[in-house]
Amino acid sequence: MTCAPQETPKVYGWCPGALRPMQSGDGLVVRIRAPLGRLSQEQAHRIADLSQQFGNGLLDLSSRANLQLRGVAHKDHPPLIQALREIELVDDTPAAEAKRNVIITPFWTAGDINTQIAQDLAKQLADTSDLTLPGKFGFAIDATGMPNLHSAAADIRIEASDQGLLLLADGCDLGKPVTEISAAAEAVALARWFLDQGGAPEGRGRMHRLVARRTLPATFAAARRTRVSLPTPGPVASGQLVAIEFGQITAETFHALATLGNIRLTPWRMLLVESKDRLPTSPGLILDATDPRLQVSACTGAPACLQAHAQTRALARRLAAQVPPGKTLHISGCSKGCAHPKPADLTLTARSATTFDLIRNATAADRPDLTELNADHLPKLLTSEF
Numbered sequence: 001m002t003c004a005p006q007e008t009p010k011v012y013g014w015c016p017g018a019l020r021p022m023q024s025g026d027g028l029v030v031r032i033r034a035p036l037g038r039l040s041q042e043q044a045h046r047i048a049d050l051s052q053q054f055g056n057g058l059l060d061l062s063s064r065a066n067l068q069l070r071g072v073a074h075k076d077h078p079p080l081i082q083a084l085r086e087i088e089l090v091d092d093t094p095a096a097e098a099k100r101n102v103i104i105t106p107f108w109t110a111g112d113i114n115t116q117i118a119q120d121l122a123k124q125l126a127d128t129s130d131l132t133l134p135g136k137f138g139f140a141i142d143a144t145g146m147p148n149l150h151s152a153a154a155d156i157r158i159e160a161s162d163q164g165l166l167l168l169a170d171g172c173d174l175g176k177p178v179t180e181i182s183a184a185a186e187a188v189a190l191a192r193w194f195l196d197q198g199g200a201p202e203g204r205g206r207m208h209r210l211v212a213r214r215t216l217p218a219t220f221a222a223a224r225r226t227r228v229s230l231p232t233p234g235p236v237a238s239g240q241l242v243a244i245e246f247g248q249i250t251a252e253t254f255h256a257l258a259t260l261g262n263i264r265l266t267p268w269r270m271l272l273v274e275s276k277d278r279l280p281t282s283p284g285l286i287l288d289a290t291d292p293r294l295q296v297s298a299c300t301g302a303p304a305c306l307q308a309h310a311q312t313r314a315l316a317r318r319l320a321a322q323v324p325p326g327k328t329l330h331i332s333g334c335s336k337g338c339a340h341p342k343p344a345d346l347t348l349t350a351r352s353a354t355t356f357d358l359i360r361n362a363t364a365a366d367r368p369d370l371t372e373l374n375a376d377h378l379p380k381l382l383t384s385e386f
């Protein structure tokens with residue numbers, strides 16, 4: 001079938017913040033970057049209230065372990081920011097906010113090596129005046145136990161290995177040995193190397209693209225750990241992990257979880273509730289590690305996203321039961337593939353409100369194997385594809 005050229009979606013090249021929100025189809029998206037990825041019960045309850053007062057009552061979990069309020073009107077942005085300041089969840093300036101793009105494993109404990117490095121790195125980044133990194137450039141700290149942030153979006157990683165701590169450039173399996181004392185400074189130095197090597201022409205760029213064409217310094221020669229931890233819903237040492245259907249939760253459900261304990265944000269569409277109490281049941285909460293919805297990624301979709309050509313999450317619910325264990329399905333409203341930038345076993349990329357392209361073992365932006373498939377025919381088609 002011959003298909004018409006698809007309109008190229010707009011690429012912003014930066015992530016929203018609280019002070020620099022992003023316009024979407026349902027209003028402003030206001031992103032909260034909680035220190036150490038943790039919200040106290042008081043903060044979590046207040047965020048749920050603010051979501052209902054100034055937004056549309058929906059909260060998104062981002063792939064960078066941040067929380068986003070959706071549906072905020074321009075006139076409501078200033079009072080929302082003031083309310084977030086009162087609970088210490090807003091930086092002084094947009095520039096300071098943008099620098100604090102650091103993910104930490106949610107399994108940290110108070111005063112451990114993860115928190116020490118995270119706080120040291122945040123301070124060093126804040127103190128730099130000449131380090132202008134791309135808006136999506138970020139860091140991940142995963143310094144104890146089995147690495148679990150390997151799939152999280154990050155350009156520079158500080159990761160536990162069999163040889164101790166390693167500093168890693170995203171896209172490489174070899175790293176530089178570092179210590180708890182030196183890790184933050186070495187991470188900042190690697191960020192400078194990225195800029196010096198031309199990693200951000202015109203202010204945009206990612207580490208994995210640079211290392212595909214540039215050789216890292218010779219000090220990056222230690223092998224990273226090949227074994228990784230894949231978190232699933234269920235009890236953990238510090239509480240319970242609960243998955244959020246397609247990464248979106250209602251303010252009411254967020255309230256219910258906050259009643260049980262403090263909440264840690266993760267980059268896996270999950271929340272870690274610091275409680276051993278029984279978690280509430282809700283259509284949007286996934287407590288079973290075998291639930292097929294865990295194998296499906298779906299972006300916000302139309303009309304909430306200005307770039308999306310079709311609704312995505314209703315279709316994802318319809319198709320989830322057809323995804324076999326061990327397989328992945330990605331449904332994207334456009335070719336940007338925000339919900340799952342990496343390859344999936346099957347990707348459905350919307351071309352219009354009712355048609356999708358099918359792409360095997362690739363991303364939403366790759367060449368389709370089948371084009372302009374009617375959404376009503378997709379359940380039957382997936383039966384043969386899987």
